[in-house]
Amino acid sequence: MAPxxxxxxxxxxxxxxxxxxxxxxxxxxxDLGNSTMAQIVAYNAxxxxxxxxxxxxxxxxxxxxxxSVGMIPWLSSFACFLANRDLDQLRVTVTQPKLNVKLAGxxxxxxxxxxxxxxxxVEDIAILRALPNMTVVAPADAVECRQAAMTLTDMPGxxxxxxxxxxxxxxxxxxxxxVLGKVVPLREGRDLTIFGTGVQTVRALEASDxxxxxxxxxxxxxxxxxxxxxVAGIVAAAKKTGRVLTTEDHNIIGGLGGAVAEVLGQHHPVxxxxxxxxxxxGESGPNDAILEKYGLTPRHIADAAKALLRAHPxxxxxxxxxxxxxxxxxxxxxxxxAPPKTVARPGKKGRR
Amino acid sequence: MPIDPxxxxxxxxxAVQVRKIVLQAVKKAGAGHVGGPLSMVEIALAMYFKILxxxxxxxxxPDRDRYVLSKGHSCVALYAVLALRGFFPLEEVFTxxxxxxxxxxxxDMTKTPGIDMSSGSLGTGASPPLxxxxxxxxxxxxxxxxxxxxxxxxxxxxxxxxxxxxxxxxVDNLTAIxxxxxxxxxxxxxxxxxxxxxxxxxxxxxxxxxxGWHVIECDGHDFDSLIPACEEAQATRGRPTCxxxxxxxxxxxxxxxxDYTWHAKVxxxxxxxxxxxxxxxxxxxxxx
Numbered sequence: 001m002a003p004x005x006x007x008x009x010x011x012x013x014x015x016x017x018x019x020x021x022x023x024x025x026x027x028x029x030x031d032l033g034n035s036t037m038a039q040i041v042a043y044n045a046x047x048x049x050x051x052x053x054x055x056x057x058x059x060x061x062x063x064x065x066x067x068s069v070g071m072i073p074w075l076s077s078f079a080c081f082l083a084n085r086d087l088d089q090l091r092v093t094v095t096q097p098k099l100n101v102k103l104a105g106x107x108x109x110x111x112x113x114x115x116x117x118x119x120x121x122v123e124d125i126a127i128l129r130a131l132p133n134m135t136v137v138a139p140a141d142a143v144e145c146r147q148a149a150m151t152l153t154d155m156p157g158x159x160x161x162x163x164x165x166x167x168x169x170x171x172x173x174x175x176x177x178x179v180l181g182k183v184v185p186l187r188e189g190r191d192l193t194i195f196g197t198g199v200q201t202v203r204a205l206e207a208s209d210x211x212x213x214x215x216x217x218x219x220x221x222x223x224x225x226x227x228x229x230x231v232a233g234i235v236a237a238a239k240k241t242g243r244v245l246t247t248e249d250h251n252i253i254g255g256l257g258g259a260v261a262e263v264l265g266q267h268h269p270v271x272x273x274x275x276x277x278x279x280x281x282g283e284s285g286p287n288d289a290i291l292e293k294y295g296l297t298p299r300h301i302a303d304a305a306k307a308l309l310r311a312h313p314x315x316x317x318x319x320x321x322x323x324x325x326x327x328x329x330x331x332x333x334x335x336x337x338a339p340p341k342t343v344a345r346p347g348k349k350g351r352r
Numbered sequence: 353m354p355i356d357p358x359x360x361x362x363x364x365x366x367a368v369q370v371r372k373i374v375l376q377a378v379k380k381a382g383a384g385h386v387g388g389p390l391s392m393v394e395i396a397l398a399m400y401f402k403i404l405x406x407x408x409x410x411x412x413x414p415d416r417d418r419y420v421l422s423k424g425h426s427c428v429a430l431y432a433v434l435a436l437r438g439f440f441p442l443e444e445v446f447t448x449x450x451x452x453x454x455x456x457x458x459x460d461m462t463k464t465p466g467i468d469m470s471s472g473s474l475g476t477g478a479s480p481p482l483x484x485x486x487x488x489x490x491x492x493x494x495x496x497x498x499x500x501x502x503x504x505x506x507x508x509x510x511x512x513x514x515x516x517x518x519x520x521x522x523v524d525n526l527t528a529i530x531x532x533x534x535x536x537x538x539x540x541x542x543x544x545x546x547x548x549x550x551x552x553x554x555x556x557x558x559x560x561x562x563x564g565w566h567v568i569e570c571d572g573h574d575f576d577s578l579i580p581a582c583e584e585a586q587a588t589r590g591r592p593t594c595x596x597x598x599x600x601x602x603x604x605x606x607x608x609x610x611d612y613t614w615h616a617k618v619x620x621x622x623x624x625x626x627x628x629x630x631x632x633x634x635x636x637x638x639x640x
Contacts, residue, residue, distance in 0.1 A: 026490065050486070053520070058479045058513035065483020068461070068469060069491065070414070073483070089510070092476045093469065097461050 004167035007199075008106055010142035011163050012037030014149040015074060019045040022153060024070060028052050028059050030077035036106040036163075038076040056081050060089035060101075067099040072153060078112075079105030079162060083124035094158050095131045101158050103128075104149075108138070108162040109198060109249035110277065110294060111287045120282030125197075126254025128160045129227045136226040137180070138162035138198035141170045144224060147178035155180065166287065168199045181225045183233035189219035192243040192305055192315075195234070197223045197256040200249045200276075200296065207247075207301035218305060229259045235268045242315025245308050247275040247301050271312035275304040354576045355402075363401060363575050366436060367393050368631050371604045373432040373445055375631075379624050381449035384457065387614040388502065389429035391533040391599040394573050395500060396421075396433040403582045405495065408438035411465040417495045418484045420469040422477025423502030423531060424458040425616070431455050431464070439466040475508025477501075478528075482518050485526035485592075496586055499528050503553055504536035512563065518592045519564025526592045527585040528565075531572065532556065533601035537615045560594040572597030605630055 018025050019041065027049045033039040042049040052059035056077055063073035075082060082090075082105045094101045105124055112119040128136050137152065137159065139145040145163060152159040171186070186201070187208055196204035201222040208218040221237045223230070238244050244264060246257040257274030264270055277294060291297045354360070370393045378384040400406070404417040421430050428448050435442040440454070447453035454463045458472030468484075471477030481499035488495050501511065518526055534553060557567045566588045570581040578597060585593035601615075602608030605627040619627060 024491070026487075047490075050521075053513075053517055055513035055517060057475070057510040058482070058517055061476060061479020061510065061514070062483035062486065062517070065469065065480030065485075065497075066487040066490075067483075068480065069484050069487035069493075071487050071490065088473050089476050089479070092471065092473045093480055097470045 002169040002171060005142035005170055006037075006167045007139065007142050007145045007164045008037045009040075010145045011104055011106075011149055011161070012040030014146045015041045015048075016044050018150065018153055019048040022072060025072045025074065025153065026050060026066060027074050027076055028063055030054065030056050030059055030075070030081060032077055032106070036076045036078070036104065056086040057089050060086040061093050063101045064089070064093035064097070064099050067094075067101050068097075072100055072102065074102045074104055074153075076104045076106065078119060078121070079108035079124045080119050080121040082160075083121055083127050087127065090158075091131060095133045098133045098157050100156055102152055103158075103160045104163055105160055106163045107165045109164055109200075110282050110290055110296065111164065111166055111249075113165055114284045114286070116284035117281045122251040122277045122281065123254070124160075124162065125226055125248070125250050125256065126258065129254065129259065133158060134227060135159040135180070136162070137224055138226060139178075139224055140196070140199060140201040140222055141168060141172055143170055143172040143174065143176055144178055147176070148180075148224065151178055151180050162198055164199050169202050171202055171205065178224070181228050181230055183230045183237065184222040184224065185219070185237065186222050187218065187220040189217040190241055191217045192245055192308060193219040193221060193237045193241045194301070194305065195221050195223050195237070195244065195246045195256060195260055197226060197248050197250075200247050203296065203298045204247050204301055206298035207305065210298055210302040211305055214302075214306075216305065216309065223256055223260070226256060226259050229263055231263050231267060234260055234263045238264055238268050238270050242270050243308055243312055244270055244272040245275060245301070245305050246272070247296075247304070249296055250276050251279055252276040253279055270315070271308065273304055273308040275301060353580055355579050359402065360575050363394070363397050365635065366397055366401070368604070368635050370397065370429060370432040370436070371631050372628055373435075373442070374429050375605075375619060375624055375627055377428050377432070377446050377448040378618055380446050382618055383449050384428055384618070385425045385616045386619070387535065387601040387608060387612070387616075388423060388426035388531070388533070390603045390605065390608065391572070391601045392423070392426050392429050392500065392531050393433075393603070394575060394578055395529055395531060395597055395599075396430055398575060398578050398582060399498060400433050400437045402579055403586070404498070406437075406466075408466070411439060415493055415495055418468045418481060418497040420471065420477050420481045420497070420499045421459055422471050422499050423474065423505050424471035424477060426502070427456075427459045430459070430467075434464075434466040437466075440464075474502065474505040475510035478505075478508070478511045478514045481526055482514050482523065485518075485523045486521065488525055489523070495525070497526050499526070501528055501530050502536075503530055503532045503534060503556070506530065506556070515560065515563040515565065522590050523592050524589050527582070527595060528560075528592065529595045529597055530556065531599050532596050533599040535601040535610060535612050535615070538612065557596055560596070564591055566591050566593040567596060568593060569596045569598065572599035573603055604634065
């Protein structure tokens, strides 16, 4: 079974690591350090940490000012606040002047520790992707989160890192190398391509296991960088199978599905289905119940894949003109993910 | 304490010159703001010709003092002052609002030499100066950061978020100047209709004091009052300073002064001629 690690812990430890090599780094905290794990920096490298209080608009502007003087500020708050509360400040003082400000959007997606609709951000990718000059990254696990945080720190310009709260399976080994802007094929397949992003990629891998048992061969591709989107990588992955399913723990409007549709609609149209939050807000509840009610489990992804294949029995690509043969032997998987599981955290949940 | 009379006379002449440039640039652009730029002229001149440690030939000098015009809509006056100070040719100010111009309708740090932060959405310019001041402290630099706020702008909550955090960290290398002209775009206190009244301005000094700031009030059109206030702010230790500069919106042109309709209106030919004549008439007085 794959180890389970909280991405937020990986982020906090990576920030601490970066303080040793980046004297100009500064973690700015919206007073959520014991939720976001900015506390790892606060306790171990206090010179690299400042609590900016419950005042995100000011925090965003402070980051812009620091970046203009040559510092590398990392804002740490919940995704729902960073993508919404201070959006005008982000737009006018960070993305318009292309300042070197990094955002760690914690508690992203739908699993936010029972905090419910205000804290479940189903629109952050759509909003931030629409900002010119912005880079948007949603890692799949703690290993990738660490590498992405390092890459974004050394990349000039504004960037958003989508971080999750609860422990999730680690799918990448230590040999994995994150390359900004490049999709990562995780599993070969020929009946359809499943694009996933963030931790939903892990569920996509699990869905491909379910599909394999039913004789359906899914090509699974991880899209960690939602902007700039990997046009060539997405087109190549779509050409392999001629049918595309996207899945994300985000609204079906403007997120991964939107980004992939923008690419394929212009460069290689194929039958496509967008799976994710059905243009609705979330609610409080245990993780398993939330995933079940909002249709984001591996089983739901597999069902969406089958619906796509039923609606489009013949794949679009010329190379796929013949009906794809069924029940092919599954190619060896690169990684063997664990079944979906969440770990309850003892103690207080993040406040607010 | 009065400042050097030679400097004062020079600045007063420049103030007339800047006001004329503002009106002519807005006239040429056929768009832009008038009232706010005219109220900030002396403040910007005091900054760029007396207070700020800057090098117009090296606008990106890392150790320069920072000045952020948070009431970005008034930037045409700043462009005029920057041009007179040598950041770019004066002719360029008259490309204000033109396509491909470095003189944008609202300040753009990526385009205009001497602009330390982009602004234009009110309130958003308030916090970057705090970040600059905190960064200076963190990086061991001794530059001072100034933020020029509009009084209407302090209705924005972000200004008070900044005010709270700045005093929380005892940031004394940061000074806010509130351009207290008491008139805004549409609503203003003297208007008879209660629904048009927007009046957050009462007890403005008390508000800043309550947030932990050192507060100085001054006449924002009198260099003898303004410059000593700035010097007191520079010398203040342990907390940020707020200079409340009492100003007149549309200052220098009789029919524009205190009239909210001149917030953003282009003068017609007759109005422009009358305004320029009034400003010229003020010149000898300045030379006394």
